[in-house]
Amino acid sequence: MASSTSASPREHLQTLPGDDVRQVMWRFADRYDLQMLVQSTRAVARGPVARLVAEGGRHTHDWTPEKHALLKEFDAAGITAAYLEPEEGGFLEGPKNLALALIAFELAWVDAGAATCSLATHLGLAPIHERGTPEQRLHYMSLAAPAPDREPKRAAFALTEPIPYVGVETGMLGGKVRIAEWPEGGEPILEVSKRGRFITNMAFANFVTAAVDSDDPRIKGSCMVILEETDPGVFDRGTPTRKLVHQLSATNDPVFQLRVPASRIVGGYTVKDGVLIPNYDHGSIIEAVFRRTRVTVGLMTSAKLLSSIEPLIRYHRDRFRGSEAVSPGSPRYELGLQQKEDVTHRLIDIWAAGEASASLGFATARLFDQLDPIEREKDRVLAEQGVHGGMAAVKALRKRQHEALEFIEMQAHNAALRNEERFQRLAADPVIQYIVLDAQANVLCPATKLWNTGHGSVMMREAVSLMGGYGITEDCPGFLGYKWMDSQLEATYEGPEAVQRRQLSLTMTNEVFQAQFRNWIHEMRQIASIEPGTGACTLASAMHLWQWTLNHLQHATDSNGQKLYQSNRQGVTFPMADALCWLLAARCLILDVEHLRRHGAEVIQQGFRGTVDFLTDLCHVQAAHAAGQAARICTELVFGFLRHPSWDDDPQCAACCFNEPELRQIESVVPGASGFTGDYFREDGGHETKAGPCVRAPGLADFSRLRAKLDGCLAGALLAKDRAAESVQKVMIPAALDYPQ
Numbered sequence: 026m027a028s029s030t031s032a033s034p035r036e037h038l039q040t041l042p043g044d045d046v047r048q049v050m051w052r053f054a055d056r057y058d059l060q061m062l063v064q065s066t067r068a069v070a071r072g073p074v075a076r077l078v079a080e081g082g083r084h085t086h087d088w089t090p091e092k093h094a095l096l097k098e099f100d101a102a103g104i105t106a107a108y109l110e111p112e113e114g115g116f117l118e119g120p121k122n123l124a125l126a127l128i129a130f131e132l133a134w135v136d137a138g139a140a141t142c143s144l145a146t147h148l149g150l151a152p153i154h155e156r157g158t159p160e161q162r163l164h165y166m167s168l169a170a171p172a173p174d175r176e177p178k179r180a181a182f183a184l185t186e187p188i189p190y191v192g193v194e195t196g197m198l199g200g201k202v203r204i205a206e207w208p209e210g211g212e213p214i215l216e217v218s219k220r221g222r223f224i225t226n227m228a229f230a231n232f233v234t235a236a237v238d239s240d241d242p243r244i245k246g247s248c249m250v251i252l253e254e255t256d257p258g259v260f261d262r263g264t265p266t267r268k269l270v271h272q273l274s275a276t277n278d279p280v281f282q283l284r285v286p287a288s289r290i291v292g293g294y295t296v297k298d299g300v301l302i303p304n305y306d307h308g309s310i311i312e313a314v315f316r317r318t319r320v321t322v323g324l325m326t327s328a329k330l331l332s333s334i335e336p337l338i339r340y341h342r343d344r345f346r347g348s349e350a351v352s353p354g355s356p357r358y359e360l361g362l363q364q365k366e367d368v369t370h371r372l373i374d375i376w377a378a379g380e381a382s383a384s385l386g387f388a389t390a391r392l393f394d395q396l397d398p399i400e401r402e403k404d405r406v407l408a409e410q411g412v413h414g415g416m417a418a419v420k421a422l423r424k425r426q427h428e429a430l431e432f433i434e435m436q437a438h439n440a441a442l443r444n445e446e447r448f449q450r451l452a453a454d455p456v457i458q459y460i461v462l463d464a465q466a467n468v469l470c471p472a473t474k475l476w477n478t479g480h481g482s483v484m485m486r487e488a489v490s491l492m493g494g495y496g497i498t499e500d501c502p503g504f505l506g507y508k509w510m511d512s513q514l515e516a517t518y519e520g521p522e523a524v525q526r527r528q529l530s531l532t533m534t535n536e537v538f539q540a541q542f543r544n545w546i547h548e549m550r551q552i553a554s555i556e557p558g559t560g561a562c563t564l565a566s567a568m569h570l571w572q573w574t575l576n577h578l579q580h581a582t583d584s585n586g587q588k589l590y591q592s593n594r595q596g597v598t599f600p601m602a603d604a605l606c607w608l609l610a611a612r613c614l615i616l617d618v619e620h621l622r623r624h625g626a627e628v629i630q631q632g633f634r635g636t637v638d639f640l641t642d643l644c645h646v647q648a649a650h651a652a653g654q655a656a657r658i659c660t661e662l663v664f665g666f667l668r669h670p671s672w673d674d675d676p677q678c679a680a681c682c683f684n685e686p687e688l689r690q691i692e693s694v695v696p697g698a699s700g701f702t703g704d705y706f707r708e709d710g711g712h713e714t715k716a717g718p719c720v721r722a723p724g725l726a727d728f729s730r731l732r733a734k735l736d737g738c739l740a741g742a743l744l745a746k747d748r749a750a751e752s753v754q755k756v757m758i759p760a761a762l763d764y765p766q
């Protein structure tokens with residue numbers, strides 16, 4: 026295949042990437058149902074939501090009638106029912122992760138509070154959806170479906186409790202459940218007491234899924250229970266949280282003291298020796314819920330970054346128009362602030378980060394769409410073998426891990442060079458496929474949540490700064506100031522950054538993930554050999570450096586002999602998790618642009634080449650950023666725990682330093698050789714003015730070689746940035762922003 030980047034002159038971007046481009050990149054070009062959902066959600070976002078923001082709806086944290094009216098808009102647009110199965114009142118067949126991701130993206134393009142509001146009912150339903158009994162699922166999911174004759178029932182999810190109790194990652198629960206009555210041969214009645222903190226939707230939720238712990242020897246462990254507003258007892262919605270962000274969602278600190286039948290335990294229970302045993306503890310339900318819902322949160326911040334591009338270009342371009350001193354046709358009139366390189370280069374950084382985070386988020390959402398049916402199939406296969414979840418399932422999966430590794434190894438070879446029959450058998454085995462995809466999902470989900478929101482909020486600040494004073498006013502087009510603040514909540518709720526880093530530090534060392542990561546390095550090199558302008562080679566070198574470093578850290582100790590890679594050494598594990606996220610996001614962007622290059626030409630006529638060339642340059646820019654971050658982090662970790670040699674060290678100094686007569690001897694044999702080191706003692710005992718002899722670590726020669734190679738791989742990245750910046754000067758944009766409508 027000819028390389029578009031190297032063989033022919035590059036074209037400029039003509040217009041901002043439209044729906045046709047996004048549908049191909051994010052792989053829903055063949056999903057008419059999702060395209061329609063995007064359109065109807067966009068109409069709500071850029072219409073009623075944008076109007077409410079523009080009219081000052083965010084100025085209060087109270088839940089107002091105007092905010093409440095948005096719920097009906099969500100219902101009418103199909104947003105509320107998007108989570109439901111057709112038999113429950115929904116309209117989308119099959120897994121819905123990508124659908125929910127697209128909804129979050131469209132709403133957050135305008136206001137992430139509205140996105141949170143729309144998705145919080147799905148979050149409240151998620152424990153029932155993931156782990157509920159068939160009866161619970163049908164009952165509550167159907168209640169949540171909008172119908173012509175009644176308001177749908179809305180849900181909330183109550184895990185977080187007032188300080189000092191539970192946050193997202195802790196197993197300690199203040200909420201309690203006891204058995205109030207247990208009629209002979211009948212169903213137990215539970216007494217549930219739970220106080221929530223920061224619970225979304227609580228101003229209007231009709232039912233709540235709440236995490237509680239047993240306070241009764243007749244109940245084992247923890248569970249989640251469904252609480253309804255009409256249950257006997259106290260269903261106090263509590264005071265509104267005085268939020269600075271996401272004011273278009275309702276957040277309260279509720280108090281519940283209710284009696285409910287035991288059938289409300291999510292996922293049901295069994296009774297053994299007079300003890301009620303919930304089928305699922307709260308931790309396992311929450312894990313299943315968050316691993317999906319965190320992806321949509323990550324995409325909210327991506328939407329904001331990409332939504333800032335058009336208003337920024339318009340602001341910069343128009344900056345001096347209207348002044349008598351600046352006449353039409355002059356560069357100052359036509360380009361405004363875009364004449365200045367810093368403005369366009371920083372915009373490219375924001376744009377590349379937005380693209381990469383969207384690519385990572387949508388790739389993760391699609392991965393869950395792939396994983397969901399395989400997970401069910403895996404459960405069925407294991408159940409046939411008498412394995413029903415818990416530790417037994419973990420053991421059964423572990424036993425087959427070597428086959429998953431074999432499959433991944435075979436994936437790297439072409440069909441002619443492998444045992445194809447064996448490969449196809451492994452490819453069709455749901456247990457093997459589950460192990461492979463699950464290892465990916467366990468990394469990609471926290472990576473999306475962590476990087477998209479964390480780095481996203483840093484880049485949102487950059488977007489605000491590029492708007493000057495306008496950026497921090499309510500009048501800023503695209504509501505950039507609000508979006509910047511909001512992104513900090515996205516980085517916090519459903520588990521703050523440390524929680525994601527903790528998860529990554531465990532899941533990224535999984536052998537099955539590491540094996541796939543090795544294949545991904547190879548995949549990047551292959552792309553680079555055909556499309557060198559993507560920066561895929563740079564990225565591959567950075568991925569190699571990262572993998573080498575991880576392996577090194579897992580075996581290395583610091584200069585005090587303490588193990589480096591261990592759970593309580595977050596100063597080691599967390600930066601490695603951060604570095605990985607950079608790499609994954611850049612990889613996903615390259616894959617999306619490659620997909621567009623191969624499949625876009627048939628559907629995108631207008632300006633296709635310019636769009637692909639521009640996005641290719643963004644890939645290169647982002648790959649270089651990712652490589653730089655990974656290299657910095659890895660180098661710091663590899664060298665930072667070594668003790669720097671000092672001039673006073675003996676015998677170390679004797680091993681790494683010369684003395685002057687020795688150097689003279691060397692010089693007599695190899696003239697000029699003495700100039701290569703400053704690490705020697707003069708005859709008067711003095712030495713060069715520096716901290717000590719330079720560090721020499723023979724065991725790290727491989728690292729230094731990889732690092733030096735990576736530095737060279739950065740060649741061309743800033744040429745790509747220059748080209749992309751030029752495109753930003755030339756791209757056509759509409760005369761005005763299309764929201765509020």
Ligand SMILES: Cc1cc2nc3c(=O)[nH]c(=O)nc-3n(C[C@H](O)[C@H](O)[C@H](O)COP(=O)(O)OP(=O)(O)OC[C@H]3O[C@@H](n4cnc5c(N)ncnc54)[C@H](O)[C@@H]3O)c2cc1C
Pocket residue numbers: 145182183184185191192193194222223224225226268271276514517518519520521522523524527595
């Ligand atoms: C507007 C809003 C809406 C919300 N909606 C809901 C909802 O609907 N339902 C619900 O249940 N909850 C909800 N929450 C709660 C939210 O999920 C938590 O606030 C969030 O998970 C952070 O927990 P925390 O506030 O207890 O922070 P903390 O856990 O106290 O974190 C404080 C800091 O310590 C760090 N930290 C925490 N643990 C570790 C660790 N192990 N290692 C290293 N560092 C650590 C964190 O990264 C953070 O920087 C909402 C919160 C807000 C603000």
